[in-house]
Amino acid sequence: MSISDDFHVYDTTLRDGAQQEGLALSVADKIAIAQHLDELGVGFIEGGWPGAVPKDTEFFERARTELHLRNATFAAFGATCKPESAAADDAQVAALRESGAGVVTLVAKSHDAHVERALRTTLDENLRMVADTVRHLRENGQRVFLDTEHFFDGYRANRAYALEVVRVAAEAGADVVALCDTNGGTLPRELQDVVRDVLESTGARLGIHAHNDGGCAVANSIAAVEAGVTHVQGTINGYGERTGNADLLAVVANLELKRDMRLLPEGNLAESFRIAHAIAEVTNVPPSARQPYVGLSAFAHKAGLHASAIKVDPDLYQHTDPALVGNDMRMLVSEMAGRASVELKGRELGFDLGNDRELVSRVTERVKELEARGYTFEAADASFSLLLSEEVDGKRPSFFDVESWRVITESRADGEAVSESTVKLVAGGEREIVTGEGNGPVNALDHALRTAIERAYPVVNKFELVDYKVRILDQGHGTDAVIRVLIQTTDGEGSWVTVGVGHNIVEASWEALVDAVTFGLLRHKEVVR
Numbered sequence: 062m063s064i065s066d067d068f069h070v071y072d073t074t075l076r077d078g079a080q081q082e083g084l085a086l087s088v089a090d091k092i093a094i095a096q097h098l099d100e101l102g103v104g105f106i107e108g109g110w111p112g113a114v115p116k117d118t119e120f121f122e123r124a125r126t127e128l129h130l131r132n133a134t135f136a137a138f139g140a141t142c143k144p145e146s147a148a149a150d151d152a153q154v155a156a157l158r159e160s161g162a163g164v165v166t167l168v169a170k171s172h173d174a175h176v177e178r179a180l181r182t183t184l185d186e187n188l189r190m191v192a193d194t195v196r197h198l199r200e201n202g203q204r205v206f207l208d209t210e211h212f213f214d215g216y217r218a219n220r221a222y223a224l225e226v227v228r229v230a231a232e233a234g235a236d237v238v239a240l241c242d243t244n245g246g247t248l249p250r251e252l253q254d255v256v257r258d259v260l261e262s263t264g265a266r267l268g269i270h271a272h273n274d275g276g277c278a279v280a281n282s283i284a285a286v287e288a289g290v291t292h293v294q295g296t297i298n299g300y301g302e303r304t305g306n307a308d309l310l311a312v313v314a315n316l317e318l319k320r321d322m323r324l325l326p327e328g329n330l331a332e333s334f335r336i337a338h339a340i341a342e343v344t345n346v347p348p349s350a351r352q353p354y355v356g357l358s359a360f361a362h363k364a365g366l367h368a369s370a371i372k373v374d375p376d377l378y379q380h381t382d383p384a385l386v387g388n389d390m391r392m393l394v395s396e397m398a399g400r401a402s403v404e405l406k407g408r409e410l411g412f413d414l415g416n417d418r419e420l421v422s423r424v425t426e427r428v429k430e431l432e433a434r435g436y437t438f439e440a441a442d443a444s445f446s447l448l449l450s451e452e453v454d455g456k457r458p459s460f461f462d463v464e465s466w467r468v469i470t471e472s473r474a475d476g477e478a479v480s481e482s483t484v485k486l487v488a489g490g491e492r493e494i495v496t497g498e499g500n501g502p503v504n505a506l507d508h509a510l511r512t513a514i515e516r517a518y519p520v521v522n523k524f525e526l527v528d529y530k531v532r533i534l535d536q537g538h539g540t541d542a543v544i545r546v547l548i549q550t551t552d553g554e555g556s557w558v559t560v561g562v563g564h565n566i567v568e569a570s571w572e573a574l575v576d577a578v579t580f581g582l583l584r585h586k587e588v589v590r
Contacts, residue, residue: 069237069268069292070324071206072098072309073107074340075120076138078300084344091120092127093343098297099130101336102325103309107136107166107294112156121160132326136206137162141169141194144182148190148197158201165198166206167191167235171226172215184222188229195233205235206292208270212240213247216255224262231265237292238265242281245274245304249284256288268292271307273299278307279353283315297340298348298355310337310386311353318381334387354386412449424452434562435534435543441560443550443580444573450583460582461488461514463575468502468567480505489517503529503570510574520585521578523552531566548573552581 075091078084086094091108098106108124109117124135137160142151157165169191170176176187195205207230209215209223216223227238240259242252260267269285269292271278282293293316295309310333316322317330337355341348350358360383383389427448428438438445451457468482482505483496493516497509503526511521528549533542546561546569557580561572 066104067291068322068324069105070103070309070313071105071107071136071239071268071292071294072103072133072296073138073270073294073306074098074296074300074309076107076109076117077294077302077306078296079109080302081300081305081346082302084300084346086116086344088116088119088123090343091116092123094297094340095124095128095130095133095135097336097339097343099128099133100329101332102132102329104133105136105164106130106133107138108162110138111160111162112139112153118156118160121162125161134164135162136164136166138166138168141167141190142197144180144186144190148194151194154194154197158198158203162203164204164206166208166239167194167198168208168210169226169230170211170215171209171223171241172211173219173222175211175215188225191226192229192233195230195235199234206237206239206268207235208239208241210241211243213242213252213255214244216259220258224259227259227265227267228263231263236266237268238263239268239270239292239294240285240290241270242272242278243270245272245278247277247281248275249277249280252281253284253288256285256290260289266291268294270294272301273304273306276304278305279311279315282307282312283320286316286320298337298344298346298352300344300346308353310355314354314386318385330385331387355388359383360388412446412453420452424449427452435545436560436562437545437547438560440547441558443557444559444576446583447576447580458579458583460518460579460587461486464492466506466509466571468505470502482506482509484509484513486510486513488514491517502567503574506567506571507574510578514578518582518587520552520587521581524578524581525551525553526574526577527551527556529570534562544569546570546573548577550577550581552584555584557581557584 075086075094079086095106095108108120111118111121121135121137137157139153139157142148142154148154170180170187173184176182176184180187191207195207198205209226212223230238240256256267267290269282269290271281278299282295286293293312295307295312296305297309299305299308313324314330314333317324334355337348348356350356353359360379432438447458464485466482466484468480470478470480472478480499480502481496482502483494484506485494493513495509495513497505497512499505499508507526511524515521526548530547532545534545543562543564544566546566547558549556549558557577559573559576559580561569561576563569563572
């Protein structure tokens with residue numbers, strides 16, 4: 062391992078995180094995520110439960126030849142042997158033993174009621190199962206970590222028995238005993254008190270596995286470290302069942318940046334943003350924009366008061382440098398914007414407005430007037446960039462002149478509705494009349510517009526509409542309400558968002574489409590003709 066074994070960063074995205082509602086990982090997905098986790102530099106990757114879950118069995122088989130880890134060690138997850146049976150004869154224990162994983166993480170009952178009601182055995186037999194399984198795996202050359210399920214609830218119900226489970230596991234050879242807040246309802250101060258008591262009473266090396274049902278998973282993980290645990294479990298982006306697990310990236314960032322602990326290889330913390338979003342692409346679960354450290358809004362500033370201070374010193378309104386986790390500061394321009402917001406956002410987009418107070422004031426007032434009509438520029442940087450170009454140069458960038466457009470939708474005999482649009486425009490000195498079909502009016506307009514200008518601007522074939530959002534702005538008006546449309550477009554290398562507003566949803570969509578194509582052509586440095 063490239064980092065010290067004195068402190069463990071243990072990821073359980075592939076196992077516990079995969080239990081999130083709506084999240085389903087194929088074996089190929091798990092291999093891709095494991096590669097990202099190793100790039101981040103975690104110490105351990107829990108790959109799943111071989112022997113109990115066929116997909117996880119296949120994952121460990123393929124991982125042996127398809128993955129060559131530089132930082133991490135694989136951990137296979139499983140349970141202790143069954144009641145009244147020996148670990149050496151237990152088929153699932155054998156699957157753990159034969160998984161090829163360097164570490165086995167066993168889950169064991171530590172709550173007396175769970176032992177008697179769920180496991181349906183005696184408290185003494187549960188202790189024997191823990192000791193026998195740990196000892197057997199150790200004798201076969203594997204490191205063993207033990208997850209004490211429902212530990213904090215069990216501690217409250219029967220402190221002596223919960224402590225005995227920890228003591229027995231440690232004496233049998235478990236390297237780490239992780240205390241699990243499985244129901245996620247423990248608060249930080251109580252958790253710290255329990256951790257300190259367990260350390261003093263057992264002398265075992267402890268870890269923490271926190272769920273977020275009370276909103277305290279990250280805080281509880283940090284509190285546990287401050288109380289003496291040296292092994293932290295969590296998931297990327299806080300994935301997990303119910304409200305999720307501790308967000309491992311937030312835990313690590315807090316400990317590295319706020320407690321000066323080195324947990325990842327040198328420089329790897331700056332990969333946090335990239336890896337969080339790369340894994341989100343694999344899981345197909347978009348990360349929250351408000352996610353600490355790696356969310357798109359984590360270092361976004363909207364209020365004019367903030368912007369004025371940030372212009373003087375960014376640290377005045379940021380708890381840390383976003384670059385340390387691979388993120389970036391963003392300025393949001395809205396009706397709350399002041400001159401400083403506009404100036405800083407302009408600089409972010411490549412416009413130097415600092416020496417023209419009249420220009421900045423004009424842009425600020427125009428933004429406020431447009432936002433009052435329903436536009437939003439905090440979510441549409443591309444449209445704001447075009448607005449700035451228009452104010453700076455005195456005219457809006459234009460690569461083509463639109464004469465007219467129309468779109469019709471017909472219901473065919475088979476019940477399918479198909480849209481057809483016609484666009485008339487001049488591009489590159491040539492008049493074009495193009496008809497496009499699509500599964501809806503916006504799709505049809507998109508096809509017709511790009512086809513009409515592709516001869517003059519072939520790069521437009523790289524553009525693709527990837528997201529489309531509609532919002533009714535004045536709901537009390539019913540079907541004649543003002544509509545706002547946000548369109549996200551990509552060229553395969555990056556993406557941008559544009560906005561359109563109007564009473565007619567197709568008209569608003571057309572405005573956003575034209576902005577999207579115009580910005581894309583500017584992005585590719587096409588010459589305005």
